[in-house]
Amino acid sequence: xxxxxxxxxxxxxxxxxxxxxxxxxxxxxxxxxxxxxxxxxxxxxxxxxxxxxxxxxxxxxxxxxxxxxx
Numbered sequence: 213x214x215x216x217x218x219x220x221x222x223x224x225x226x227x228x229x230x231x232x233x234x235x236x237x238x239x240x241x242x243x244x245x246x247x248x249x250x251x252x253x254x255x256x257x258x259x260x261x262x263x264x265x266x267x268x269x270x271x272x273x274x275x276x277x278x279x280x281x282x
Contacts, residue, residue, distance in 0.1 A: 217280055218256050218259055219256060220280055220281070220282050221253075221259060221279055221280055222253060222254050222255070222256045224278075224279050224280075224281075225250075225253055225254055225268065225279070226254050228272045228274075229254075232272060234271075235247075236250040236251060236254075239268070239271070242267060242268075242271055243260070243264050243267055243268070245264075262276075265279060
């Protein structure tokens with residue numbers, strides 16, 4: 213995966229999570245994973261699979277492609 217795409221994605225997750233007042237724990241519960249998973253996403257170490265990306269977008273009420281827009 214292109215490093216720039218991962219960087220944009222991780223920044224958008226952080227921004228949205230803070231805007232909505234959502235903790236890593238809350239987001240991880242939504243995705244059915246532990247909070248360290250969200251930490252790895254926000255640190256750019258992993259990119260979630262498509263089903264989790266769609267779940268994140270639905271949670272924040274945006275289109276999933278918007279998570280990849282700068």
